Amino acid sequence: MIALQLAISGIATGSVYALIALGIVLIYKCSGVVNFAQGAYAMLGAYVTYALLKLGLPALLAVLFGMALMALAGMATERLILRRMLKAQIVSVMMVTLGLLIFFRAFCLAIWGPDQIAFPQVFPSGSIDFAGIFITYNYLAAFALATTLSVAFLLFYRHTSIGLMQRCAADNPRAALAIGIHVSNQVSIAWAASAALAGLGGALLATLGGLSLNISDIGLIAFPVIVVGGLESLAGALIAGFLLGMLEAFTEGMLSPAIEEFLRGFTTIQSVGALQQVIPYGLLVLMLLVRPQGIFGRAGTERV
Amino acid sequence: MTTRQILLALALAILFAAIGYNSGRFWAYLIYAVAIAGIGALSLNLLIGFCGQITFAQGALIGVGAYSAAIAGNAGWGGFSLLVAGVVTALVSLLIGLPALRLRGLYFAISTLAAQFILVYFFKILQPLTNGVSGLVVKPLTLFGRPVANDQEYVVICIAILFLSWLFLARITRTDMGRAFLVVRESELVARGMGIDVSRAKAQAFLLSGFFAGICGALFAFTSRLANPEAFEIALSVDQTAMIIVGGLGSLTGSIVGAAFVTLLPEAIERLGEFLPVAGLVSAFREMAFGLLIILFLLLEPRGLVAFVRRLAARWSGKAKAPAKRAPAKTSNRAVTAQDGR
Structure with missing residues (x-):
């Protein structure tokens, strides 16, 4: 029973993580940039949506407006910063995205302060009682919205002309240029889409667990799982998101207490702390040793 | 590294030690x-x-040094504890470096993030x-049988160790080993072709870098009198990387300048x-x-303050030509360059 309850909350948060992870993979595929700032976009999106709700906008409009603003922010980042770093070393590009993460965190800290804020009730409160398992509407709505959007995005990517151009630009930028695709515009679109998805994901996370600067941590926590899924695979990112959600829920709910009980037997260690935040990294280390390209990645995708 | 440079560095070290010793x-x-930050930045830049x-594991490595x-x-090991x-x-650093034998670039960076x-x-x-989270209280460092009494004495110790670290690393980078590092950086394939044992070169780099990261952590622990996990989070890794980027990648002097810049800016x-x-x-x-x-x-200045200063100096002396303009980027997409490098 507990396991089922944990699985449900894991799947719900996992679907939101998937949405955020999708953006990281999208940017990596299209421009080869490892975006550590994705968590910052999620956080910024959550705060912007919160501000719009406070202005009195209806929930749907606030979310859509928030996504549009985040798309602009993503596009601006690409145009102003990343585009000037085409020839930079990998370490410089990584550091620039870390700089963005620090900057956006401080920006939100300056405006909204360090304390956790209760996010306004967007979805009706209450829960479904399903054979002894409680599912709140919040979780249900987050899951439905995140999954629909992820699937819609994948369909868009596969079946529309913009999606086709995106895939061309990601697959072989030179060939794409040769057949008349404006590759740098495609990169801008990828950044806009990824920031918008992250923004929505952040807002959904805020409806589940409250609004705070810590939402930006998801960028760094999701990272190992994405690598496990394969940095170049959108489907891998989705599965990785769900995996991360489940992993977190089960570690927090079952594994940590079990290990603590076991350790108390013969050591003085009282608590294993935030094990759920480290487990993905442990998984990553194992994965990198066995299959560096990820479960769904192609061999030879490592960058030299 | 000429004798003049060494003497200049020594004079600067003595100057700063004297200032620190006689001030509040x-x-x-x-x-x-x-x-202390400079020692860490030197080790990271190597x-x-x-x-x-x-x-991205530098912060945690400094932590390992601090705790050990x-x-x-x-336990009363005195000055020997710095060496410990x-x-x-260095050993932990070697362990973290092991995946570097199989992984390169991005994937290795992510594995260090995991570490x-x-x-x-x-x-x-x-x-x-x-x-645990409350942190380990550290007794003052005992050197030659007596505890270091105050912050002014720590200044002298830290500056002395910084100078020696700089001297040692500057020397190392001019040996076969140091030159092998440079070739490995540019291309592992070329390095192999030249008969350099790439795995060995990497292992040496991790050991050396880890050793100085440990010294940095030890000094950090003794001066702050507390080793707690919060201080060694990823933020410290980012700080350290920022130092070597601000100073200049591949420049030892730059590391120290960058360390000063990044440490003093928040204070200012x-x-x-x-x-x-x-x-x-x-x-x-x-x-x-x-x-x-x-x-x-x-x-604006991806090669760091050192390149900036060099350019200024060249302009003032008027001897050197105007800095060569960078060739305009031909490709419009980052991925193109990434693929070229494959």
Whole structure:
């Protein structure tokens, strides 16, 4: 029973993580940039949506407006910063995205302060009682919205002309240029889409667990799982998101207490702390040793 | 490295040590903080700037040094505990570097990110060894049978160790080993072709870099008298990387300049903030300035302050030609260059 309850909350948060992870993979595929700032976009999106709700906008409009603003922010980042770093070393590009993460965190800290804020009730409160398992509407709505959007995005990517151009630009930028695709515009679109998805994901996370600067941590926590899924695979990112959600829920709910009980037997260690935040990294280390390209990645995708 | 350069560095070291020794606690603190950060930045630059192994585990490695020095120091090992910290950290660094034998560039960087998080997690939960989240209280460093009495004396010790580290690493980078690092950075294929044992070169770089990261951590523990996990989070890795980027990748002098810049900037902003009516926002502004600093440096002066100073000097002396303009980027997409490098 507990396991089922944990699985449900894991799947719900996992679907939101998937949405955020999708953006990281999208940017990596299209421009080869490892975006550590994705968590910052999620956080910024959550705060912007919160501000719009406070202005009195209806929930749907606030979310859509928030996504549009985040798309602009993503596009601006690409145009102003990343585009000037085409020839930079990998370490410089990584550091620039870390700089963005620090900057956006401080920006939100300056405006909204360090304390956790209760996010306004967007979805009706209450829960479904399903054979002894409680599912709140919040979780249900987050899951439905995140999954629909992820699937819609994948369909868009596969079946529309913009999606086709995106895939061309990601697959072989030179060939794409040769057949008349404006590759740098495609990169801008990828950044806009990824920031918008992250923004929505952040807002959904805020409806589940409250609004705070810590939402930006998801960028760094999701990272190992994405690598496990394969940095170049959108489907891998989705599965990785769900995996991360489940992993977190089960570690927090079952594994940590079990290990603590076991350790108390013969050591003085009282608590294993935030094990759920480290487990993905442990998984990553194992994965990198066995299959560096990820479960769904192609061999030879490592960058030299 | 000419004798003149060494003498100049020695003179600077003596000057700063003298200033620190004869000033108040606050200035002494600033000077030894820069010196300690400088040792860490030197060690990181050896790995990233010289050997091309991107790592984000530096913060945790400094932590390993701090904890091992604290444990050895509290057990009464005296000045020997610095050495213990160096050796233990070098071994941990080698362990973190092992994946570098199979992984390259991005994937290795991510594996070091994993090491960073896992090590800090261990600092938090290994209660008996590290005293958990509340941190380990460190007794003052005992050298030659007597404890170091005050911050002014720490200035002298830290500056002396910084000078020796700089001298040693500057010497190393001019040996066969140091040159091998440079070739490995540029191309592992070429290195192999030249008969360089790439795995060995990498292992040497990790050991050396880890040793100095450990010394840095040990000094950090002894001067702050506390080793707690919070201090060694990923933020410290980012700070250290920012230092070598601001100073200049692949420049030892630059590492120290960058360390000074990144350590002193927040202090300066904090001082400025005291005069403004925004007391609550100072920490946010400090962070914002730090983020902007990283971004702007990478955009405007990616080769760091050292390249900037060199250009200024060339312009003033008028001997050198005007700096060569960078060739305009032909390709419009980053991925193109990434693929070319495959």
